[in-house]
Amino acid sequence: MLRSVVSIVLLGFFLHYAMKYRDWADFSRKIIPKVRPGQCQFARKEGGTEDLTYIGDGIFLASGGFEWEGDVGKILSINVSGDKSVMTPLAIRDAPNIDGFMVRNHGISAWRDPESGTLYLYVLTHPKPVTSSTDRVEVFEVVQKGLHLRYIRTIVDPSFTFMNDLVAVGRDQFYITRYNWFRSTWWIRFAHWFHIREGAILFYDGQHVVRAVPDSYFLSNGINASPDRKTIYMAEWGTKTVHALKREENNQLTTTWTEYVDSGVDNIEVDQETGDLWIGSHPVTHRIVDIFGWFGKLPAAQVLRIKIRDGVMTSLEEIYADDGDELMASTVAAYGAGKLVIGSVFKQTVVCDVNYLTE
Structure with a gap:
């Protein structure tokens, strides 16, 4: 009798998990219609640009080389x-x-000193486990409008285990997202499969690291800030949601709104003029986590634009979409000078004309 009860409970648990995972993985989403904001062209066909940011005057900076x-x-x-x-x-x-x-x-963030006008670039890197068990943040000065970089310092901390993205809010001050506790490939797969919530948002004040939010997230991903640096936006990839968090005086964060967008949101870029969010996203989850190649489909691409007015999300728009033929696994999108630049994990970078945007 007891064995039968236990068997029924285990079967019920398995079926519940299977249905939940089926919905999360988007197995029912078969076709991604092509959406374009205008004519698009390749800027890079191999190597990927996992993150990028617009620094003005038509210039974008991007991180390349995110190969394990x-x-x-x-x-x-x-x-x-x-x-x-x-x-x-x-x-x-x-x-x-x-x-x-x-x-x-991996993730990058640019910050301009309001007094000197100097532009700094913060780059998150993943040294090999044989050389380091923690990630690093490399700090550079951007010289002559992006013609070259000057190395300044390296920031390390024991809490930088497996990080994803960062946003600078001051000189050597930044918020940074922890994706998982460990960089182990098998542990990352385990966390994906079983929806383990060990993501976090940390704050580095120039000397120390503190946890900015007590909550734990399911695969916290891209992070960015409003133009006035009073609101922090975070993409929780695992739950397909975007979080807006108010920045307190002590640099702790308080959630003001959370929006489910039904897509695997990755990096977030913020339009410095309008405050709108531009997000590279993965519309079909099982394609991006298809580590064994069981499904035989290319990872799809999507760009979402979230319009922000008075600190509140007013609309969600799909600006770009592709089934993987032109662009695979879009991780980031940034808008500037009338152009949309879209990056991917390992492969292409695409530049598109933007013929029309709603106000």
Whole structure:
């Protein structure tokens, strides 16, 4: 009798999990119609640009080299003001001779000193486990409107286990998202399968790291800030939601609103003029987590625009979508100078004309 009860309970638990996972993985989503804001062209066909940001004057900076087996990452620049948009790697001056420097570049964030006008770039990197058990944040000065970078310092902390993205809110001050506790590939897969909530938002004040929000998230991903730096936006990839959090005087964060968008939101970029959010996203979850190649489909791509008015989300728009033929696994989208630049994990970078945007 007891064995039968236990068997029924276990079967019920398994069926409940299977149905929940089926819905989360988007198995019913078969076709992604193509959506374009205008004519698009390739700026890079191999290597990927996992994160990018617009720094003005038609110039975007991007992180390249997010390959788990790769050795050297790159910071790339693209100027969309010309007739042909091409990504070029930036030289790094005063680079330190340390093991694991600029390996597996991931999230990036630019911050301009309001007094000096100096532009700083913060780059999250993943050194190999044999050289370090924690991630690093490399700090650079952007020289001559992105012609090259000057190395300043490396920031490390024991709490930087497996981080995803960061947003600078001051000189050597930033919020940073923890994706998982460990960088182990098998643990990451386990967390995906069983929806383990070990993501977090941390704050670095220039010397110390503190937890900015007591909540734990399911795969906390991209993070960014409103133009006045009073609101922090975070993409929770695992729950397909965008969080808006009020920044308190002590740099703690309080959730003001959360919006489910039915897509695997990745990196967030913020329009510095309007405050709108531009998000690279993964509309079909099982394609992006298809680590065994069981489903035989290319990871799809999507760009979402969230309009923000008076600190509140007023609408959600799909600006770009592709079934994986032109762009696979879109991680980031940034808008500037009338152009939309879309990056991906390992492959293409696309630049699109934006012919029309709703107000």
